[in-house]
Amino acid sequence: MKKLVSLAALVFCFSTAQAAPITLDLTSGVHANLNGSVVFDTYTEDGFRLRMVRAGDHYDPSFLGDIGVHNGFSNADNVSWVLDFFGASFSLANINIAGYADGAASLTLTGSNGATQVLSGLGTLAVAGMANVTSVVFNIDQDGGTQGVGISEIIVDNAPTAQVPLPGSLALLGLGLSVFGLARRRRA
Numbered sequence: 001m002k003k004l005v006s007l008a009a010l011v012f013c014f015s016t017a018q019a020a021p022i023t024l025d026l027t028s029g030v031h032a033n034l035n036g037s038v039v040f041d042t043y044t045e046d047g048f049r050l051r052m053v054r055a056g057d058h059y060d061p062s063f064l065g066d067i068g069v070h071n072g073f074s075n076a077d078n079v080s081w082v083l084d085f086f087g088a089s090f091s092l093a094n095i096n097i098a099g100y101a102d103g104a105a106s107l108t109l110t111g112s113n114g115a116t117q118v119l120s121g122l123g124t125l126a127v128a129g130m131a132n133v134t135s136v137v138f139n140i141d142q143d144g145g146t147q148g149v150g151i152s153e154i155i156v157d158n159a160p161t162a163q164v165p166l167p168g169s170l171a172l173l174g175l176g177l178s179v180f181g182l183a184r185r186r187r188a
Contacts, residue, residue, distance in 0.1 A: 020157075021093060021155055021156065021157045022046050022048075022155070022156050022157070023153055023154075023155050024045050024046060024048055024153060024154040024155070024156065025045070025066065025153055026043070026045065026065070026066035026067045026151060026152065026153060026154065027061075027066050028045060029043050029044050029045025029046070030043070030044050030045070031043055031061065032044070035056075035058050038060050038061065039058040039059070039060050040058055040059055040060075040061075041057070041058050041059070043059065043067065047085055047086065047088075048083060048084070048085055048090075048154075048156060049082075049083070049084050049085075049086060050067070050081060050082070050083050051081060051082055051084075052069075052080075052081050053080040053081060053082060053137070054079075054080065056071075057069070057070070057071055057079050057080070057081070058070070059081075063148070063150060064098050064099040064100075064101065064148065064149065064150020065096075065097070065098030065099065065149075065150030065151045065152040066098075066150075066151065066152050066153070067150070067151050068101070068148050068149070068150040068151075069081055069138075069140070069148060069149055069151065070101060070147060070148030070149075071147045071148065078139060078140070078147075079139070079140050079147050079148070080137055080138065080139045080140075081137070081138050082135050082136070082137050082138070083135065083136045083138065083154065083156075084134060084135040084136075085134070085156075087134060088134070089132045089133060089134055090132075090133065090134075090156050090157060091130060091131040091132060091133070091156065091157040092109070092111070092127045092130035092133065092136050092154070092155075092156055093126070093127060093130075093155045093156060093157060094124050094125065094126055094127060094153075094154070094155040095107075095119065095124070095125055095127060095151060095153075095154050095155075096123065096124045096125070096151065096152040096153045096154070097119070097121070097122050097123065097125060097149060097150070097151060097152070098122065098150035098151065098152045099122060099149070099150045100140075100148065100149050100150075101147060101148030101149070101150075102147065102148075105120070105140055105147070105149065106118050106119060106120040106140070107119045107120075107138055107139065107140050107149060108138075108139045108140075109127065109130065109136055109137070109138055109139075110136070110137045110139070111129060111130045111133040111135070111136050112133045112134045112135045112136070113129075113130075113131075113132065113133050115128075115129030115130060115133075116129075117129055117130070124153075
């Protein structure tokens with residue numbers, strides 16, 4: 001019976017919970033690669049990295065939203081940036097768009113899994129098809145002029161397939177190992 005209790009505790013210990021979604025507020029992370037007085041090309045927060053694809057493209061903190069991504073000093077078309085988790089998989093759930101630099105525009109999202117979605121409009125927009133990706137490329141195309149979008153937050157699940165032991169499960173593991181140790185001690 002005691003062996004059965006110990007085995008049950010070990011099995012239950014590996015009951016797991018999924019990690020909760022994370023809201024990247026785009027203000028509490030680290031800005032890197034300063035290209036001017038207030039423009040950067042890499043931002044990291046909670047293990048996630050947002051980085052520009054083309055040299056010269058950059059983001060400004062507090063431009064249109066918490067981060068305003070735009071086409072730099074060249075006014076070249078098609079601004080692209082990448083969100084990744086340094087090679088680990090994640091799921092992109094929502095993006096909150098504060099505004100566009102030149103009126104109405106849209107964002108095209110392309111996941112490393114091949115899924116594509118076009119987002120238009122403002123506010124918190126649901127993202128579909130970006131589960132278990134290692135990166136998502138964002139592209140804005142406004143055809144000329146300052147092309148930019150302000151983002152207020154991004155909601156991700158940092159490890160949808162990662163399993164995290166529950167605290168109660170770890171306590172049961174300890175109890176089961178204690179019972180197992182006592183049973184062995186009694187035999188000796």
